[in-house]
Amino acid sequence: MIMTYSQNNNDMPTPHFRVGEFKCKCGGNHGIKLDCELVEKLEELRTYLDCSRIIINSGFRCPEHDRRVGGNGGGMHTKGQAADIVCYDRQGDIIPAGVVCCAAQEVGFNGIANIDNTYTAVHVDTRSGSKWYGDEAVPGGTSSSVCEDFYEYYPDVKPVGEIKTGMIEIDGVKYKYTLEKA
């Protein structure tokens, strides 16, 4: 269910996320649209990855703000169904996008994409009826899916429980990650 909250609402729909974290960054005084399923799945993702925190870089966007940041004014962020996130592990290190994408697939997000060249920020959304597994750092990764299964796209990533710590190499850059079964 998609809720509309007032601009200053700071309720916690789930134990680790506040409505205010999803507020539009335009600075305007308008309500906050937020899909309950989005927050519930983010909570599941947080548990799955055993995150110390998940930062919401962008949640709800009004159509004007969506266009200002390069959207078409009608995407999943404008419906309150999307979040751009950075996940941190227990050591305070950023969990690489490849690991987060696989985890987001595990918890059932239908829209998932790496969204930056350093592979640290991930877009997730609760679209229904279709899937988009993207990678905006590669040509075509914005408009169409790069894969049907992120474990094939990021072959060094293993499901939680099979591996606890390791390195993932993306474009020649090595990232350390730690996964512990929650």
Ligand SMILES: [Zn+2]
């Ligand atoms: Zn706005």
Ligand SMILES: [Zn+2]
């Ligand atoms: Zn996004």
